[in-house]
Amino acid sequence: MTQKQKVIIIDGYNFLFRAFYAIRELTREDGLHTNALYGLANMTLKAIDYLQPDMCVVALDSGKKTFRNEIYSEYKANRKAPPEELMQQFEYVEPLLQSLGVQVLKEPGFEADDIIATFAAKIDREKYDLVIVSSDKDLMQLINGQVYMFDAGKQMELRAEEVMDKFGVTPDKVVEVQALIGDSVDNIPGVKSVGPKTAAQLINEYGNLENLYENIENITKAKLKENLTTYKENAFLSRELATLKTDIYPQVNEYLLNYEITTEKAVEYTTFLGFKTLAKKLAEGFLVKDPNAIKPSVNSTEESEEQQSNIDTSNYQLVNTIDMLDVWVERLYDSEYFAIDTETDSLDGITANLVGISLATEHGKACYIPLEHNTATDMFSTNEDQLDRDLVLEKLKPVLASEDIIKVGQNIKYDMHVLTKYGVEFNNIDDTMVMSFVLNGGKHRHNMDDLSNLYLNHKTIKFSELGLKKGQTFADLEPKFATVYAAEDADITLRLYDVFAEKLAKEPTLAKMYTDIERPVIKTLFNMEQTGVNVDLAKLNELSADFTNRAEVLQQEIYDLAGVDFNISSPKQLGEVLFDTLAIPGGKKTKTGWKTGQEVLDKLVEEGYEIAKKIEEFRHLTKLKTTYVDSLPAYINKKTGRIHTSYKQTGASTGRLASSDPNLQNIPIRTTDGQKIRQAFIPAQGYSFVSIDYSQAELRILAHMANIKPLIEAFNNDKDIHSFTAMKLFGSTDDEFRRKAKAVNFGIVYGMGPFSLAKQIGVTNAEGKAIIEEYYRMFSGLEQFMSEQKQKASDLGYVETIYGRRIHLPEASSTNKMVQANAMRGAVNAPMQGANADIMKIIMPKIEAALEEKYPQAKMLMQIHDELVFTIPDHCVEKVSEFIKDIMENSVDLAVKFKADIGVGKNWNDAH
Template sequence: MADKQHLYLVDGSAYIFRAYHRLPPLTNPQGTPVGAVYGYTTMLWKLAEDLDKAEGPTHLAVILDKSSQSFRNEIYDQYKANRPEPPEDLVPQFPLIRDATRAFSLPCIEEPDVEADDIIASYARTAAAQGWDVTIVSSDKDLMQLVGTSEAGGTIDMLDTMKSARIGPDEVQEKFGVPPELVGDVLALMGDSVDNIPGIYGVGPKTATKLIQDHGSLTAALDAAPDMKKSKLKERLLEHRGDAELSRVLVTLKEDCPLPMPIEEMKLSSIPPEPLAAFLSEQGFNSLLRRLQGGSSAPGPTTRLHPAKPQNKGEAHAPEGNRQPLPDMPAVDRGAYECVQTPEALDRWIDKAFKARLVAVDTETSELDCMACDLVGVSLATAPNQACYIPLAHFNVGGGGEDMFAEKPQQVPMDVALEKLRPLLESDAVLKIGQNLKYDVNVLARLGIAVAPIDDTMIISFALDAGRSQDGIGGGHGMDELAQRHLGHTCLTFKEICGTGKKAIPFGEVALDRATEYAAEDADVTLRLYTHLKPRLAVEGGTRIYERVDRPLIPVVAGMERHGIKVDREQLANLSERFATETKRLEGEIHAIAGQEFAVGSPKQLGDILFDKMGYKGGRKGKSGQYSTDQAMLEKLDAQGAPIATKVLEWRQLAKLKSTYTDALQQAINARTGRVHTSYSLTGAQTGRLSSTDPNLQNIPIRTEIGREIRQAFVADDGNVLLAADYSQIELRLAAHMADVAPLREAFAAGEDIHNRTAQEMFGEVDRDTRARAKTINFAILYGISRWGLAGRLGIEPDEAQALIDTYFARFPGIQRYIVNTLETVRERGYSETLFGRKTWFPRINSKNQAERQGSERAAINAPIQGTSADIIKRAMARMGPALAAAGLKPDEPDGVRMLLQVHDELVFELPESLVEKATPVIQRVMVEAAEPTVALSVPLGVEIGTGQSWDDAH
């Protein structure tokens, strides 16, 4: 037994909502929703295991909220008034979550009319006063008020299990800028929109912190307000003093609640298996039951989790994915990993991988840029907990860093290790599995190793669950998040290993034992994710999109990143200089119109000038209390004839182009290759489009003169030219096919100008004005635009815009049928689907929140069309290399045809000028036929091709 008692208090309510959002809806054999119960059970199990291995925990209790009302509602009836009701499918899970806690034989404490935070505070203070140490398992900012040391020597800290981070007084000070005892004062000033605590309007975290730092307390800050110089802040402090004082009462934790159970009875001991086994069996959690029984088969009838099904049409959908329970495998044991430091040990692992026929691979490097980094080490995994790390370029911690005198630990020489690994990594007989494997492919390709064949857990996850995260933006495919969601495991973070800020060290200086835990865990977790995710492809209909579209693209995109593209540094420098001169001139003109100097780049200062000083109407303030000066607002003022808005829009465009492109592109030139190497994300957009970063080459303005000048800086090597191949109006063509719009299909088949045809159908005549309006309408309708949105784009009244929408649907009824059918399908199933079977999930399509629901509806209308367009160009990219090779055009060779960029519907190649005539028909054929034979389109695809010395010349 530990010398000192240590009580752990688990904020169970936070666990519940984390568990609910972690997994898709699931039901038990009785048909009751249990997705949150399952996630909660795995999270609580992991916590219990972690605490069992740790030194110190002696007592533990889980604290839950019993009701939504507390004494604070009597003080302030609007307290938590804005909080939505819990989701309908979560409500029946609350009793089961309590059953789960008790199945672990852990105290489960809840009291009517008392919040869980107050119960935690009362237990924490009581235990600390008796000299106990207390750890609150939560990341709730309100509970940070409790952190510190009692007079009896008992400490109170917090444990954020999501980040595996301890929160003590130093961490609280870093977060709030004040010690824990003053956190309540900061919270009272800034308020809390979630709990509807008023605070002082317009006072955010930074201002609140500074006020408390300057004056020492809330009361002192409020008392000092009358003597402050005239300002908005002074007015707010004086006007809303009562709100702040009320808020201070609301955020103060009640520390003297009656304790339902004496702390001595919360003693932490081994978990009796019988109650837990009975609970797991009843809920159908068979993989957890087998884990409890040490891997043996579960007794009794076979049960399993089932995807939840909506009861009636129109109810919140229940995604059918994730039918598989968590993999039946042992918990992650970092102590089981091996550090490979001899050629003999490396041979043994390579032999093991060959016998396993598959191996998870991960690289550790000196930096994130795969084209500039150095290889530091390689990790392999062949089965759960059977993983190793092969250090190749480590220096001992404290050895002086990477210099000639630094002492190196024993390692396999780099050249020896690479030659031994090459046959394994290039063998067709062994599948290489990675997480974002494109990065590792590029690192190893620079060292002469062509990794193949491959599978990628990040891409598999994307093929299954794009858009499925609760925020609906398509994120959530990183390894750490996947490990949490699917395995219930928290991975070591890079910051934990290498530190942060000035104390951070390169990975090559991390001690080998810690480096092994981190690196080998990456390979181990990747293998576990693969074991879980890959079978889901066949079950959930994701095999076709993954195998025929996404997986073949990985090596193709990796090759494009390695090729890079040449830019003219001198031309970029000249543009930067010119943009700087132009922005300076515009600043002067803006100041002259405003009648004073101010920071044009400051939204706050600009808002005050526009709406307070100059008196323009329509200004709106956000929660921060400052006026909105976003693009839409400035364009609105510009349309009203405000010259200052016109100048600011022009200034912003130039400033953005300078910082984002002309300056950034110069800095992005690789010193070794002399080219710019963008990084493509295959999971960056939930519809399946590629996204480009570091630098982003996909947002350069297309139709402006300035955009053209930037594209002129992208050039070919001497003797070569750039070739740009662009799909012509592909989304409109796909809409004509998918919505079966006969007039549009006929127009495309006849090679007509589609906007002319729409203008004729809509307005009865074609001229410059009607064609421009038709073009706007064509694209806007496909993006589910509202009457107000179309009115804004065309500069007309909403009623007139609605009339145009009605006319469009009357002329092209297939488009309206497509929209209605698409929305009905997505509302029922929860996802849209491209012609190639790519699913995009919309978790908020049935939200009661109008803005969330309408946003999802607009995205759902366009997703099948934009997603199909993305699938088609991806198929073209994957087929391009073999087609060029068959034509003798040597793809990937400096003197052949190399594909360099993909920008939306366009592919950019570099090739010798002498090969243009031979390459053009090959490129055009591959792009035109990319959908075949999987999809036979009723509308021909058009491809426009141009060449030139620069990217702009090729258009």
């Protein structure tokens, strides 16, 4: 008789999550967190070595909604998003596992558990023994004579006996018990007050839910009977949610490939992730003789690749007397630069209340000055550990305003917002977050925790470690317990400043980028955020009511066309109505149901289906209402009556500004209803909005960078570039051909291939290919420029803008072809986007200073990609608009002339 082959199927994310929380912080040289990936690789290899399988499969969750969310929308709704440090590792999971030679499977709409269950059900038991490598209790329902589980952490086999110990029933009854007890982790409701012991007793007596409810009258405990009756629907729903799918694949033989690791691939990818020790072991042949090695250790890390912090916090001082304060103020005046950080009760600097201030003048010499901690026990007691806020600020104001001493902050704009409400002015500032961004945009994040870990080998104290209860703020912490946490922020900021200043000194081009472009715009953004923008609340309320009424009308019209009421927002129900109930031909089915995405609806609209048109209108209205109309009022500041967005200058690696709380850059403009939302943004009485934006800035930059003579000539002669291209490509400038030419102009530059271009402009693939070839021929130099940019990204790991901004593209050297291709597209378009961002950051402080000097009543309010929005007194709108336009057009010294367009209106939409 032929011996059975052993197949192991690993629950990949079970390993990944366990490793993330078990292994202390580990990062690649560029700051990428890799602890979970390192643990995943080690645990996978050691499981393979321990179990010696013939075949190895790793199952992964698809990371999106599953069919269980269609059954029960609250499924897993209570789960918090994984920590950012873990999320940034997800994209490397598949290529890492593939490099280790294992078969990786994931299916949209299903969980890894369902893939594993399908293997357990479909595998040929005459030929294979299956081992499920996981500690997940939900998989215990799959255990039988030929299938068992292996808990890698405990080096323990899990069979029917262990299931009995865990659930009190045999494996085939596990889902019946789960139906009654529910699962708080996955938000499966179960039956109220029924625990595992009671559930096991019931199932052992009655066998399953159906038999239990048929004999419900035999339940003698009144409360138990009442709960079982009341929550009957929950029980059957919970069983459906807990039952794993066993039919994802019709058969699984095609996925059973003999396990074989290619050493070169494994070494290359583990080296790419920074796992030098593991790569060395792989190169030498990875064979683990000690099965205990399979268990991750809390001390696991790459040998000699992570140093211990040598930062001494013992000299941090709590400043709570005038004499101590005076000593520190004198130190500030004696310093060439010092670090400052504020502690508050909110993440919103404009509304936050000041709780305390920390300062640092030398490495290890830092202090915390508590001001507004809630430590008084009653109305008659005093805060003896704190100084008077106004007294402290009066002593600090002169040094903070001094032009001679540098004030260093980590995201100093926040501290400026906090203190400006107390009459504090900042001059001569530096920002470690922005310095890091200039040095390493695109390589890693720029928050203090990551920078400290990366550059100082020091793990900072987390806010969550302070022991505050839910709802408490920093103000509820006693000053003596707040000192180390607060002073550490200033100390770390100062140390980072010294690191980055030294690095910038060695990179003159990047130093100029920081001093001439990024640093000046900090104050400009601060002033814009402080000014804020007026919003017509009545208009928003009116729109909300209008959108609600129209959505209700559309809903009824859709019901009438469908002949049935259903949840329009449910893809599953919508697909059933369109392609089952109405039998519309051409629908495409996935494992979770019919496809009903935007592409599908667009196609149905083109084919003349009225219901599809109504559904698209309904979706658009409801999205506008929930995302914008109903959410914007919450951002209106109660004191100012305005919305104060926050501009982040370190968000995009290209340097483009991002807007948040709210994101003004996403306020829609293309549809009539979207434009109505912009109409709610209004200037003060006697003022107008003026919008000035660059025309086709990125194409102009491309023409300059690639030295494309025809484009340069066309732009400098004020030709309509899309009509110009349409005539050259299609021999016509009619609207249809101009629209196609516009798609070509932008599409090719941003990496669009023949297939995508053909689809967008409505031609065949062959025609799309011919258009691209003709475009390259027309605009000589473009193809070579694109090739050179890709080569530079591949060789150096970054590309540069014409102003010297370095945009890092670490994935350009990825062994994953899809990841690498995406990076190569970035290598072509990032220099244009980045240069456009550079230009905006250059002109914004210049315009602000010019207005302050000549037209101080005019203010810059918003920056939206290529557009700047101003509020200008009505009596001088035309004059000031032309004044600003002139600055914008004449501040760019390229081979291509830059052109700006002016719009004026009594609301944002009319001004655009």
